[in-house]
Amino acid sequence: MENMIELKDITKEFKVLNRREGLKGSFQDLFSRDYKIVRAVDHISLSVKPGEIVGFLGPNGAGKSTTIKMMTGVLEPTNGELLVNGRIPYKNRTQNSQEIGVVFGQRSQLWWALPLIESFKLLKDIYQIPQDEYDGMMELYAKLVNFDEILHKPVRQMSLGQRTLSDILAAFLHNPKVVFLDEPTIGLDVAMKSKIRELILELNKQKHTTVILTTHDMGDVDALCERIVIIDKGKMLYDNDIEHLRKFFGAYRTLKIRPREKMDVMVEDLTKELEMMDVRISHDDEWVFLLVNEEKTSVLKVLGLIQEKHKIKDMQLEEISTEDVIKKIYKEGI
Amino acid sequence: MNTKKRGLSFYIKIYFKIIAQDIKSRMSYRADFIISTLGMIATNIVGFVAFWLMFSKFPSINGWGYYEMLFLYGFSLVAITPTQCLLDNNWNLRRYVYDGDFVKYCFRPINLFFYYESEVFDVKGFGQLFFGLGTICYAWYHLALPVNFVMILKLIVFLLSASLFMMAMQTAAAATCFWIENSFYILDLSLKLKDYAKYPITIYNPLFKFIFTFLLPVAFIAYYPSLVILRPDEVPLLSWLSPVIGGLFFYLSYKMWMRGASRYDGSGS
Structure with a gap:
């Protein structure tokens, strides 16, 4: 068998x-x-x-x-x-x-x-x-x-x-x-x-x-x-x-940013400023998460753009989490 | 590949192990055990008193004397004991099916009906059994019925076949919950109907006589089987056939229960 x-x-x-x-x-x-x-x-x-x-x-x-x-x-x-x-x-x-x-x-x-x-x-x-x-x-x-x-x-x-x-x-x-x-x-x-x-x-x-x-x-x-x-x-x-x-989603990175400004203001601004760049933005109380597809835009470019206008307390770069992968598949398919 | 045999002796052994555990754990709720036992005794006493009051006014009904009626009463009490002891979990079936919890019974390598019913054994049924047997003996003595091997054998065989009818009615009524959402009334009806079992069917009008014999076989819980003992000279064919019909009826209700269970889809994942 x-x-x-x-x-x-x-x-x-x-x-x-x-x-x-x-x-x-x-x-x-x-x-x-x-x-x-x-x-x-x-x-x-x-x-x-x-x-x-x-x-x-x-x-x-x-x-x-x-x-x-x-x-x-x-x-x-x-x-x-x-x-x-x-x-x-x-x-x-x-x-x-x-x-x-x-x-x-x-x-x-x-x-x-x-x-x-x-x-x-x-x-x-x-x-x-x-x-x-x-x-x-x-x-x-x-x-x-x-x-x-x-x-x-x-x-x-x-x-x-x-x-x-x-x-x-x-x-x-x-x-x-x-x-x-x-x-x-x-x-x-x-x-x-x-x-x-x-x-x-x-x-x-x-x-x-x-x-x-x-x-x-x-x-x-x-x-x-x-x-x-x-x-x-x-x-x-x-x-x-x-x-x-x-691996399939390997080109994706999650950029985490801790802003100095108020969270909702920051998120609103970022949404406008990064509109052209195919970046998905989400946030919790402390962090803003930016899911970036590196095949299209580099993370550094995104970071540079943000730092031109905003002050950042802290930042981290992460691989895409399993959770994000699954979420993406539910929403968009493969 | 191992195919393990599970015959009758396996099921009997398992059943005793499960109910031994169940009774043991039930005893650990002492207050619950005592109160429900007292409640059971009270219910039976009240039933008796009602019976006695009625008969102090009417010494006989349709040619049936006090002790004969008492015999029927005791007979019906004993006949419903197996249902009460063995099939009490049927009362919970509707809730399990409705909540989707019934699925948890479906994964054991033993008969589903057996496994489901084995979960609950109602000890209180024993009290009823003793009341019923006591009543039968008392009536037996006053009716001056002969005490010999054949009579005792008849009593046992016809008590068993009577209990098959009650078990079948309750199992079929409980099984309706696999098809109907609000099946409680049907199960409750089967409980209420047993109250009609303790009277001779001759007191009902022809329509109910027909219904209680052929549609809802209430008359088989006490009347027809008792005739074999009480009126040996005028036993109708239906009485003699009651063990066979009882067995058949129980088998059909079991099949209906199992069929219902197999169409159960475990809603509410």
Whole structure:
């Protein structure tokens, strides 16, 4: 078996009721229904090799979760061929479940009232994990995370971070071939985020588990993904490694400037003065960010122009950040 | 590639492990446990008192005497126990489906209906079971029914088939939430209907007799199966068939539930 996951020309359509407005409209809806077809996933093809970590990116409603739900077997594709570990997921849901692990954002799949260790024991029975494999897994977990903190705590008493951590541990427990993580770091603080990223990376390395994750967090992408897939409006916009993407936008630099003048005045002036120069301007409380395409204009020229008229407290020059790259793709395509 | 076998014994073992954990954790909320147990006892006592008050005015209804009615009452209490104990999570189904949380049950390599229902086991059902059994024994004694192996076997078989009808009605009613947004009333209706189960169907007019027999099989929860024990000389064919029909009916409602679950698309990603 070459590929762990194979999507060929996958399309998923939903039938949605066109609701009419107002009371009269909903009354009409009772008698005559007007459906429209919404295409959530539009001809996506993709193959993932064993052991890869692939990040799915895209704005809300782009079709990421729908794609994941098809790969886990919850949804049946409208069209196209889909194989996970050599199986058609929605046809062999039970067997497929044995070989995948899933974490869906903030929806814990653990038994709410039970201490984590009891949940693990139940999962051991449900997945029929042999005792030695289970022991090995527990040993590994004890090395990777602070087990004492969570092992005997009922899930309902855990913090969101501990719960996510527990859910991820549970998803890897039966040593699945593929683990799907839907926004694993959503709502967590910075320390917990990095803890979770380390854990995912380590489990991927040690168990050679294929990991598919969706995220909005560029930190996740930078820390975890060798490869990213960008989806928008159901279509695949990009599928390659992150380095490639940066190279693609390599001619872009971000020039950061801390002005002496008031921020909004400064931004207004700059917008006028640099109008001809194809520079994108944004700002926060302290800094003005100028995204410059060096193939067209040099950063020094821009800087010179600014310094003719304004006083600058501080300046920095940066490579384009992953976040900017993604934003650019959402807005303008490749 | 490992294909692991999961037979009946696997499911029974898993079920006991899960409910053992569930009960253990439920006991840890002591106040909750005590209050809900007291509530259950109070509900049953009130039901009894209402029953007794009614019968102190009318010593018999349509040829059905006090102890026969009491037998029906006890029979229906026992017959609804499995539904209450095993399928209580059906009450939460609507909320899970509506919020999109139902998706979290879909990733285990075991039967979805089983896994979903195993999450909640309502211990309070046991109280009802004891009340019901006590009532049956009391009525049995006063009716001077024979106590022998065949009678006990009949009682067990027909109690089980009666409970299948109640389980089927509630499962089918709960499953409507996969299609209808506001399905609470349907589930609530199935609960209310069981109140009609404890009366002999002969007291209803022909229309309701028809409805309760063929459309909403309420009469199968106590009346038809009890006839086998109470009126052995005039048992209609429907009574004898009730184990088969009950099994079939439950199977259909299970299939409906599973069908609903498979068309569930986990809205609200």
